[in-house]
Amino acid sequence: MTDALPKPPSGGSGRLLPPDTGRDRPLFLVAAILVFLACIAALGARGAWVQAQAWTSDLEGSLTIQVRPVGDRDTSEDAARAAEIARGLSGVRDATAHDRDHALSLLAPWLGEGNLPDDLPLPLLVEVELDTATVRDGGIAVAAMQAELDAAGIAASVDDHSRWAGAVRRAARTAQTLGLSLLALLAGAAAAVVAFAARASLAARVDVIDALHLCGAEDRFIAGLFQRRFFMLGLKSGVAGAVIAALVSILVSLGRAPADMAFFLPQWDAAPFELLLLGGAPLLAGLTAAISARLAVVSDLRGRW
């Protein structure tokens, strides 16, 4: 028994917490799916914001003057005059008077083509483009433009699109809030799933916990074991989920179709923010899993003496 000089076995120490593949695989799958959905929700929220940004800047960058037909006045002449007046105002880059055909083409979707008598008086539109600097400073005085038109005796009304821009912005905000709430819900679900799994894994490994606890291991030592394990698990699920989300959004943006999906997903070619988001997702998943596992383990250990 004591004949040979004892030599400790070479190699490192065995893992105190053995991997638990039977339990880990479904958890990995669920977490990966949650991360995938969270990524899509985040990309959607981001996409809605970018779209709204583009649309409102279009709407805010222009005005529309509607010239009404009055008595025997020549509406096209009035429209041309209105465009001229608009061009004369500071902050206006250009103004274009549209003709009767343009008005008819706008009505065609509702009334069909050729269904209107030629002598039916129609209002004409003047499109006014604003300087970028003017838009940034809050647009031009609509009232001043209206006054000029009134003074020229033109029956016209100026529309600065603010009603539409407001509606688009509200819709975008709603989509964004929805996306972010979805994100929060998914994060909550992920945390709950991990806490549940951590408790299950704790129960399955109660022999290890008991042995460590009675050997004098501190709570944080034991919690650390579970925390590290679930961090790795969350990280791996996160990578899987984020990669799939990236693939899906790349496919959508490459094919540019179906269009209603592309509406929610970003244009892939210029998207540093989206890349950052997808890159950060695994880390966030890992942290969520680690924190959630730690809380579960610590609360269990607190129940012991």
Add this chain to the structure above:
Amino acid sequence: MTASPHSDPEPVVRFDNVGMRYGRGPEILRDLSFDLPRGSFQFLTGPSGAGKTSLLKLIYLAAKPSRGLISFFGRDAATLPRGELPDLRRSIGVVFQEFRLLNHLSVFDNVALPLRVTGRKRSDYAEDVAELLAWVGLGDKMTALPPTLSGGEQQRVAIARAVVGQPEILIADEPTGNVDAEMGMRLLRLFVELNKLGTTIVIATHDLQLVRMIDAPVMTLSNGHLHIRPPRSERQRHAEAREADGREALDSVAQAGRPAGNRVSADEGEDGDD
């Protein structure tokens, strides 16, 4: 319950009217008051189900008493802050009745566990662990997994794990139940060596052979109560005193504070022993 409690000014463990029950069950241990003096060695016996393991659980901080006071090194365990319990546990080595080895870890890793949880590096303790394993006859089983070992081998792993951290208190629950007489002797000698180095030792056992081998007090549990039989040498001193002066014998017994019935039952237990 035996009196004579609390002679040591600061015992490593002191029980004061301790009672214990599991859940809403009956009280398994009742009114236990005793000291484990520093550096003492005692056996704990009693019929199966008497509560030996339960009493040991109280000593190794795996269970709380349902009433009474337990103090370690002069400090009430119930009021110890949670952060100080790990250190206290590290000073108590335990050989569990059912070993509680971790089946996924090698023999070496199992034994190293108490050192590992303190955050020490493997290179720090590897030699000591290997030496200890060789000493208990498991030098060639260091990389084996516990399920591949015999019962006796597992028991020796459990003992090595309990002593590797050089605890101040060593609790052993049936530590020789699975080994032959020779290995039992060898393990007992290990406990005696540790005791000589100052470790306070409690060994729960059914093995009267083992108990007879050492001149140590024997704590006996029955019906929830504890009786303590002093070591043979002390009893002999009393007997001699009784012979020397018959009239003073009663005083001597009374001074020791032990009811006569206790001594009688102890003597009965000894019939044919020596």
